[in-house]
Structures are given as C-alpha cells and as structure tokens.
Amino acid sequence: MTRFRVSAVFTLLIGFLLAYFVWSTQADPTSPYRFKLGLDLAGGTELVYKADMSQTADGERSGALSALQGIIERRVNLFGVAEPLVQTEQASALSGTTEDRLIVDLPGVTDINAAIAALGETPTLEFKLITNVTVDTTTQEAYVPTGLTGRFLSKATLGFGSGATAGLIAPEIILNFNSDGAKLFEKITSENVGKQLAIFLDNQPISSPVIQEAIPGGQATITGQFTATEARDLVRNLNFGALPVPIVLQSSSAVGPTLGSAAISAGVVAGIVGFVIVSIFMIAWYRLPGVIAALALAEYLAFMLAVIKVIPVTLTASGIAGLIISVGIAVDANVLIFERTKEELRGGKTPREAVHIGFSRAWPAIRDGHLTMIISGVILFWLGTSIVQGFALVFVLGVLASFISAVALSRVFLLAIVPEEGRGAWHFLLGSGFRQASSYQPPASSI
C-alpha cells in the first residue's frame, strides 16, 4: 500500500511538471518547445514538384535529387520566407516506377502564384551530344545526354564577344564548372572531337557548337541569339541555380491565415469540451474509479502534449483529430479494467483483491486491442501521404501513451487509495451505474 502511495504521489508530481512544461513553453513566445503547427493551421503554401529523372542514370538519381534540393532551398531563401522546409521524397513500390518528388513548404506565404513563379523561374541547363541515329532507313539527329548538367555549374558570367558579322558585339554567357564538372567537360570534349555538343536551356537547344578540341579548365561559352537583356537575366537565373533536372509542379495548396487560426481555436475548444464531457460521464457512471480515470486522462493529455512538443510533431487538423480519438481509446482501457473490477467485486472479492484481479483479467484484451491499433497506425504511417501520416503519428503515440496511462496510472492510483478490507461505502464507490454492487448478483441472463 505504502509502495503504491509513494508511486502515486510521484506520478502525480510528474504529471504536474509535464503540465507546467506544456503551459510555460507555450506562454513564452521565444521557447523552442512551442507547438509546431502545420501549414493547414498556421497558414502557408505547399508545393509538390515531380523531378523528371527520365534522362538521368539510376545511379545518379539521388545525387541529382539532393542537388535539386539544395538549389531550390537557395531560391526559397531568396524569396524571403521564415523557416521554409524543402524535402525530397522517393515514392515507389506501389506505383511500379519510382518517382522523385520535391516538397516545398512555405509557412506564412499565401500568395501561391507568386511563390510558384519565384520557384519556377529557375532554368534547367543540360549538355547533350548530337549523334546520328538510323531508324529503319531514315537517319535522324538525336540528342544524347552527357550527364553534364547545371548541377556542376559553379558560376555564370556575362561577356561580349565579337559576333559573326564584323563590328557587331554579341552577348555571350560564360559558364564555369566546378572541379567535377570541369573533369566531366574535359572528358566529353576529348572523346567527341568533331561532334556537335548542344546546350539546352529549359529544354530548348540554344546553341550546338562543334567540338574542336578537348577543353580543359572547365569553362564553356554559350553564344546564342539573345539580346543583352535576355543574356543578363539568364546569367542571373543560372547563378541562382540551374536545375540538374527539370521539375514539374504536381500539386499545390495554400491556406490563408484566417482559416488556419479558426481551425486552431476550434480544435482547442473541441478538445476541452470533449475531455470535460468524457470526464463527467466517467465520474457519473464509475464514481471513484471514474474520478481516477479523469485524473489519469488529464495526466495522459499532459504527457501527450509534452511528447508532441519535444519530438516535435507538427500538428495538423488531422493530427488534432487523431489526438481526440486517442483520448477515446485511452478511456476504453480504463472502462475495461473498471468493468472487470466490478465483476470481481460482485463475485464477493474484497475491494483490493478485485482491483488486482480486474487489472490482470483486462490485460489480454487491452494488449491485443492496443497492439492491433498500433499495427494499423504504423501501416498508415508507412503508406500514407502527409495528411494521413499526420493522423497516424499522433494516433500511434496516443495508443502507446494509453497503454502506459491505463497500466501505470489508473492502477497505481486505485491501489494507492483502495483499502484491504472495506465494506459499504467502498462498495458504492467502486460500483457503477444505477445498481448497487454491494451484494452478489448472478450474471444477467438476458438484457
């Protein structure tokens, strides 16, 4: 008994500390442990791009993807967003072909078209060899990718060379490669002397000079049919980052700040109301154990919120829904235990014995039920898209916490106050519903 009392006081203390942590970190606007809100709650824009890897060798895909990520990150930073998030995702397995995606989250940005325009201006730069391919009887020119792309570019500068016609000055773009790019460029030029090397900007061939000799040093010059202004813009965009592979906008979404803040306050109100109604129901029906369940539930919530803050889990509307449902699941574990305890009490056991047996009898059902829910949650997380994952993560955490809450909290609290021998009042307090549980009743033969 003393052992359980000490544990009960100890767990209560932890509960208070957790609640204080949740409250104080939220009150302090500079705390690193404030709730991280998803775009649907905080407002913002999410853009999902598909990286077109059809021209990229399998071994280079992940390299190209991370290069792409770095460049888009630079572009996003130029756009001036606080805490942007650029993620890559490789979707596969289910659709048969792998697909590389780039997910760009821009919190606070609500002008979706401006965001798309700012990111979309980034040009792609590719070098392709022109070879003659004979299909059936006709010979066609074909472009063969060389693997040299904008990814290897270190800098682009504007220059003016003398044009074909004497006296005219033609703008030209001077490309400087990084060391890997320089080696690749030298290799390509040395192996293909006499062939044409086409330079593609945004999938358009700009110029296709003939390779005269191997070019060491990593510098190439593009002379095309552009005006000085066009050339200047191209240089600027290339310096912001030429993309190693083309990207296509697949989906986009933006949530304005009003809808988001309405969703937050609605979620908080729903959570509080839900908690209060469930507590009232539990106390009215289960009396003393109901009070303990409400207490355990409050501690369960403090624990969940603290975990969400510390990990941190980004809260979305679906995540809040997951949290509220997990509260229902946590109650179920308590209901199972209390019903079992009550049965044992009816069977003539002393209150303390009844609590002990009630817990051990309820255990297999709690274990199997929680495990199947955790398994479904994990599968959801594994297969899901971001909105499904937001739900699944909170749901799995909630079910895990419910395990702990039922077994550790409710049990310890009950055993800390239920006496060894108790009659009358204790039977009433541990009873439930509108019937007296003080005397043995045969199990209901019908309802």
Place this chain on the structure above:
Amino acid sequence: MYIIQHRKFFFWLTGLILAAAIGAILVFGLPLGIDFTGGSLMQVEYPNGRPALADIQKQTELVPVGAVSVRAFGENAISIRTRTMNPAEHEAMLIAVSGNENTIELAYTSVGPALGSQFTNKALWAIFAVILVIVLYIAFAFRKVSRPVPSWGYGLTVVAMLAIDLIVPAGFYAGYAHYTGAEVDSLFIVALLALLGYCVNDVIVIFDRIREHLNKNEKEGIRESFEDTIGKSISETMTRSINTALTVALALLALIYFGAEATRNFALVMLVGVVAGTFSSITRSAPLLIPLANWFKK
C-alpha cells in the same frame, strides 16, 4: 443470451442495413475528391456577405476551365472545384469570382491527375495491408484456442465484420455527400482506417472473453455448449462495449459541434462507424462464430 437466441433476426437486420448501405453507394455513388481524381479546389470568403451562388457560378464561366462546381462553404464563403488549374487560370478564377466584391482566398489546393491516382492506389493498399495484418495477428493471439473454431476462424470472422463495418459508414457518406455536396477526401480514408482499428479492438474484447471462458472450461472440465459460452461472453462485455462507444461518440460529437470545418465530415463518418461497429460487434461478431463452429463439426 438474447442476442444468441435471436441471432437470425440480427443477421437479417444486418443484411437489411448492409443492403441499404450498398444501395446508397450504388445509387448515389461516392464522389471522389481532388485527392483521388486530381483537380483544383479553392475556398473564397466574401467578408461583406456572399452573393447568390448562381451569380458566382456565372462569373466562373468567364474562365475557360471546363465544368466548375460552386458550393457554399461555411457562412460567407464558397468552395470552387475545377480540373487542375495552372497558376494563370487560378489567378483569373480568383478575379472572376471576386467581381466587385471584396474577397479573401481562404485556401487553395491543386492536385495533378497523376498524384491523384497514386493516392487511390496507396489508400487501397493501406486498407488491404491493415486487414491482412489484423487477421494474422488475431490468428496468432488466439493460437491456443482451437476448439470448436480454429484460431484463423476468428481472424476470418473479424475480416467479414470489418468489411461490413466499412461499408455501412461508406454508404452513409454516399447519402450524406449526395445531399450536402461533400466529397471523399483523404480524411475520409483516414476515418475508415481509424475505424478499422477501433472495430477490431471492439471485437477482440469479446473474443478475448470467449477465449478466457474456453480455457477455463477446459481446465476445470466444465461442459458448456459453444452457444452458451458465446452468449455469456457477449452479456459480460456488453456494458463495456456500450460505454466505450459512448465515450468515443461524446468526443466525436464535440469534434463535430466545436471542431474545425476541415475535420467535421471526418468526425461524422467516424461517429456513424463507431455506432454501427459497436452494434455489429455485439450482435454479429461472436454469433457469426456459431455457424462457423457447426460447419467445422461436420
């Protein structure tokens, strides 16, 4: 005992509800949202009051994007669904529906058609995978119970149940969507998957009681008909089943009345599923084991 004695009645009742649900799905259909089909969805608020929907509809026709559906969204806002729009079309649409009014774009979502079909695939796989794993887990958890129904029989019964547990809320949603213009979005799939977890838990509690009684009877040499064991198990777990459903339903009602617009349909589907699921696990899960047991006796 009541339920066991009248199990024929409950089977028929279930059949009737199931027929109604399937009928609703067939007649009304489940309107797939842009998460599945691809397309654009925008919510626009008119702070000074919403013009007539027909007028807004007319305005949208200025932008050549094919069929446009305009619906009310909350008090002062509308929800517009089109095929996937490009940024220029999106901007044009916003200007078109604004007209002379002040507007605020609350939210805009655009999903490419390719991404949409991938999501459908993923959702189907997720449901299939969850069901498969649940059967395997139950077959494992009940491995020591083999008479009169082998442990995988419990798994199969659960699957039969789950199929029905998903069809009933889906049928409800088909009817609901028909009258309110709601669509099947990814949260609907989340709701179905969460229901899978909830209903399995519900059935497991009853099966756990059967497992306990069968083990006890065997140990103590008590002879009892399988029907009596099941009837006893259902009666004993009934209060728990109803109370749990009640608490979850209370939490969901709070979510429906006070929660965000975005999760309202989700909570509604969950609520119907929880009520239907509890009813079906009480009246059908265990009673279904009886014909199965008779079949194995032969």
